Amino acid sequence: MKQKRQKTWTPYAMVLPAFAVMMLVVVLPIINTILQSFKTADGTFTMANYQYFFTSKEAFQSLIFTAIEAFSTMILAIIFSFLLALYLRFSKSKISKLIGRLYLLPRFIPGIVAVYAVMNIIKDSGFINRFLQLFGIVYKPGLLYDIKGIILCNLWFNIPFSAMLLSAALSAVADSYVESARDAGCSYWKIFQKIIWPLVYKDVIVAATFILMGQIGAFTIPYLTGPNNPKMLGILLYQQVNTYLDYQKAAALSVLMFLLCLGGAVVYIKSNMKEEVWEKGR
């Protein structure tokens, strides 16, 4: 009897700590934030916090700015990392093996260190500028404190990350799939289009959503390398809390950002759930 009771309760006891932590740091703060976003500073109900973000020019500009930055980062990172992953998968050269070992290195460099390193190279008085001065050329890249700077730094982190996901996906494309397509008379472009892409496009979508969602809440990189105005949503949120001390507006913005990410999550889940006939029983 005692043993039976133990058996019934053990799983719950094992789940409890994780569940408690999740309630405490995820669920409760979310509920609290949602409630706060509908209140004024003295606690009465209002929609003004949301209204502000839908009518303010600054907020709208930030949203557009964030969208442009996020989509640019996503598209560039996916293109570069897909090319890299294709090269790593299909080239058998020594260079490919070397890159295969090194490409994850950026992931192991602390974010802030990397950002400062990139800044030192791209800023107007940075390495590019000084190096060109040696040849008498005065060139100011104009990359820093601009959307280009944010995108550049984000590529540093996102290319290896997405290349890792896509490499794993491409490893499921057997050599003989490609070789039998060539044997059948297929050009390289057609092989990509008809054989490789259908086998990996889902993972491309997954990588793209991850990158996109990361950009919506991005803070460190835009804070250090971005312009003052317009700014990324993460910076806007930071200012609401730390500069204006307007916790209710901050809460409303948080909810809006959460909803944006939810959109990404829906795409992610949909593409993961959709199982095609040929994948069944694999």
Next chain:
Amino acid sequence: MSEKLIIENLTKKFGKNEGVENINLSVKEHELLTLLGPSGCGKTTILRAIGGFNQIDSGRILLDGKEIQNLQPEKRPTGMVFQSYNLWPHMTVYENMAFGMQIRKCPKEQIKKEIKKMLELVRMDGSEKKYPSQLSGGQQQRIAIARALVLKPSLLLLDEPFSALDAKIRGQMREELKRIQREAGLTVIFVTHDQEEAMAISDRIAVMRRGYMEQVGKPEEIYDHPKTRFVAEFIGEMNFIEENGSSFAVRPEDVTLQHDQNGKYEIFQMMSLGHYTQAIVKKSEKEMLKVFLEKDQAKGFETGNRVNCIFDRQQEFAARA
């Protein structure tokens, strides 16, 4: 029969020691030639060179009288079937088979007709709408062969196509392949490391070792008259008896046992293998012979009997250094 494929002085090296050197080989029209050898002997290298997947270092490959060694695989009139993962998993059987014909811009009706014909040939009719994951390994390889054949290759290249299948299916597939080859009048190059498979299906076998051709000939010829010690050892079972600096090779079925109280040999082990019995006879710790006995013959012998061995046929080789 005319020469379909001629390979002249083909060399393809990977690094210093691996690869093949100065290979000369010809395959006749409607012939099934097997490249047989242990792994790393270069058989797949030659096959892939014919298919265009290995750029060769030097030499010529002539197919139907035309040099093809510098063509890309997609330009060669060869069809290849790989060991496994042949079919594109995201396409149905029909789509798999239609793919190459669509690239060649064949009319839809013709594609449909050809696929139907080929599926009947490999006895897979009715499976058009299935995906590869819904087929067994043997069925997948049939479709792979059909997919290659639908493009009417001048030469069919098979790279250990049955080695991932289990023994029983493998046996069936051999018979099937032989039938398909006969019915469709195909010229086939088949690569395998399985000597039994090679013996069963080939018109001719090329036995390879470390990048060289040891012997090329009909299966019986290679079995009965191996040119080198390696071939004698590799094909079928073989006993080697070292005597006075030379060694004699005797097939287990070419040994006859005779009861003799003072015989030089003692029966060490008897093992029934179904339709025949395998006996191990021992002269000394070092010298043991394998003997195959007919079921009825075997009844007269028991473990521990002293016997004499009569060699009905033997072949001499230089002793192993």
